[in-house]
Amino acid sequence: MIPLVIDTDTAQDDCIALLAGLLDPEAELRAITVVAGNVGFDHQVRNAFLTLDAAGRLGEVPIHLGCRRPLVRPWESAENVHGDGVGGLTMDFTGCEPNPEHAVDALIRLAAESPGELTVVCIGPLTNIATAAVKDPGFVDNVKALHVMGGSNNARGNITAAAEFNFYVDPEAAKTVFAAGFDITVIPWAPLTLERAVFGQPQLDEIEALATPLSEFFTRVCAATLEFDRSVGIDGTTHPDSLTVAALLHPELVTRTGRYHVDVETAGDLTRGYAAMSWGVHGLEPNATVVEDADAAGFFAYITGLLGAETPAP
Numbered sequence: 219m220i221p222l223v224i225d226t227d228t229a230q231d232d233c234i235a236l237l238a239g240l241l242d243p244e245a246e247l248r249a250i251t252v253v254a255g256n257v258g259f260d261h262q263v264r265n266a267f268l269t270l271d272a273a274g275r276l277g278e279v280p281i282h283l284g285c286r287r288p289l290v291r292p293w294e295s296a297e298n299v300h301g302d303g304v305g306g307l308t309m310d311f312t313g314c315e316p317n318p319e320h321a322v323d324a325l326i327r328l329a330a331e332s333p334g335e336l337t338v339v340c341i342g343p344l345t346n347i348a349t350a351a352v353k354d355p356g357f358v359d360n361v362k363a364l365h366v367m368g369g370s371n372n373a374r375g376n377i378t379a380a381a382e383f384n385f386y387v388d389p390e391a392a393k394t395v396f397a398a399g400f401d402i403t404v405i406p407w408a409p410l411t412l413e414r415a416v417f418g419q420p421q422l423d424e425i426e427a428l429a430t431p432l433s434e435f436f437t438r439v440c441a442a443t444l445e446f447d448r449s450v451g452i453d454g455t456t457h458p459d460s461l462t463v464a465a466l467l468h469p470e471l472v473t474r475t476g477r478y479h480v481d482v483e484t485a486g487d488l489t490r491g492y493a494a495m496s497w498g499v500h501g502l503e504p505n506a507t508v509v510e511d512a513d514a515a516g517f518f519a520y521i522t523g524l525l526g527a528e529t530p531a532p
């Protein structure tokens with residue numbers, strides 16, 4: 219089993235990524251840490267509890283609340299894309315208390331408890347991770363690896379022409395993390411997600427036909443982004459976050475990688491959050507492995523395998 223923490227701005231594809239971390243027998247999910255990103259912070263926390271409940275694991279995995287805004291900038295959300303992040307789902311939240319330990323301290327502690335073992339899957343802005351690295355320099359060495367969803371390696375952004383959302387929201391944090399010395403694997407938004415992690419109508423029909431509580435959860439949670447994605451010409455829902463978890467737990471789904479020096483633009487008016495991925499001809503030492511291609515059919519089969527399973531009894 220792979221010990222991991224998922225650091226998330228819980229909405230839509232984050233919820234599906236959490237399901238993977240909660241239900242995949244390869245995963246030993248030690249904590250969920252929440253960071254400011256997609257939707258209002260309190261909604262994100264509720265969405266994490268809803269996902270634990272959907273997985274039948276409420277009360278088993280602690281949720282730690284992290285940074286409520288980026289390091290130096292005001293928080294910018296993607297509520298126009300995600301709505302509340304779960305398609306209006308709700309539940310009785312009585313007794314759903316987050317762990318009182320701050321997410322940054324939990325990350326530092328969990329990494330120190332088993333040096334060289336813990337992987338952090340980062341599927342939101344990198345504010346918590348950068349803060350942990352600054353607060354405790356030992357954190358970088360204690361963490362085995364980071365799996366980071368962010369950036370694009372063909373300059374095609376989803377929030378601006380140049381930038382992908384997670385790096386755009388907190389570019390200073392992203393820059394800090396890539397300079398810190400972590401062992402990093404990057405799952406970029408473009409072209410990888412667009413080519414290998416979009417579920418179109420035939421796949422959505424297949425998921426609906428599973429007719430399990432988890433497939434119903436998926437359909438409901440992904441409805442808002444499906445509408446948004448279609449409005450911008452993407453033929454389905456995008457799933458970079460669950461691909462990031464899958465790439466860790468099932469590396470055979472990754473079919474091509476490259477070593478790059480990754481840095482993040484913090485100054486440009488048009489290029490804030492742009493991921494500069496230098497492939498070695500500029501004299502810069504590689505600091506990250508970038509996933510360049512993946513097995514789309516295998517990834518979809520992985521997701522349907524998760525969603526087709528009966529939820530464990532609460």
Ligand code: BDR
Pocket residue numbers: 229231232256296341342367376382383384407458459
């Ligand atoms: C990333 O931003 C969020 O909207 C998604 O959850 C994903 O982590 C894609 O740019």
Ligand code: CA
Pocket residue numbers: 226227228229231232256341342459
């Ligand atoms: Ca996310």
